[in-house]
Amino acid sequence: MCTGWCEERCTSVSGKQRRGKGVGLHSWLRVSLLFSALWGQVSPQCPDSCHCAWDTATVLCSDAGLREIPEGIPPETVSLHLERNYIRNIPETAFSDLVHLRDLYLSHNRIDSLASGALRHLGPELRLLDLSHNQLRQASREEFGSTRAKTRLYHNPWHCDCTLQELMETLNLEPETVNGIVCESSVRVVGEGSRWEDPGSQGEHAGQPLVKLLDSGMNFCSLQRKTTDVAMLVTMFVWFFMVIVYVVYYVRQNQAETRRHLEYLKSLPSPRKTPTETDTLSTGF
DSSP: OOOTHHHHHHHHHHHHHHHHHHHHHHHHHHHHHHHHHHHHHHSOOOOTTOEEETTTTEEEOTTSOOSSOOSOOOTTOSEEEOOSSOOOEEOTTTTTTOTTOOEEEOOSSOOOEEOTTTTTTSOTTOOEEEOOSSOOOOOOHHHHTTOOSEEEOOSSOEEESHHHHHHHHHSEEOGGGGGGOBEEEEOOOTTOSOTTSOTTOOOTTTTSBHHHHHHTTOOHHHHHHHHHHHHHHHHHHHHHHHHHHHHHHHHHHHHHHHHHHHHHHHHSOOOOOOOOHHHHHHHHO
16 A cells, blocks of 8 residues: 555656656657658559559559540559540650550550550560550551560551551561451552542452451552652653643744744845946946
8 A cells, every 4th residue: 555655656657657658659650650651652653543453563444534545654564454445646655664564455445646656665575565446547667666565456447558568567466366457448559440430439458358468469568669650650751741842832932033033124124225436437437
């Protein structure tokens, strides 16, 4: 039993213990808040309208109503899903920070154009590039860079020409879907059609798979060269015709000037004869 000085001592000790526990709790809360703030700054943030699975480095932005590539995609992303949105174009720097990307899904959008070098920044680790079910009509090797990823390009309204042929020969197309790359329109063969044919017609290769056309020996690049040669011949013919017309005009103008000059000379009065000195002497004699 504690009385007098003992009671005061007990009260003092218990108060210090309570204050010590309060100070310790307060310090622990401060450290926790500070750690949380630092962790929030360091830890990656998931883009709006997307779901991020950090354990697999996967960013899911499918069916999110996106109209453009979202900003703030974590640089550590390995798999990026952007299918079934309303994206229309891909800027040049859209994926410049995603050096670890292996799978890029862009199918079922409204992509109709790729910026020059839009896919050039994708790293060598890329294994799959899905651009199927879009609105692409034309594409070139410069836009895809040196990627060796398995590529899906089927179900696009392709315009088959030399540029697309060169792209097909460069890319690593997925064998299972390559027959789905169909020409909605194509370059016109030299001499094809008549003068009354609609200039907006799709060409004789519309509706045919591009790979089958190439396997059959079709060469759009040779058609382009023939078209260029014909255009050069037509240009040279027009130039030669204009030179001939100018020469004929020049000669006729000179002939007209010569005739006018001769007529002017004929219209001048002839000079009178003056008696010579001999005639004068003979007359006087």
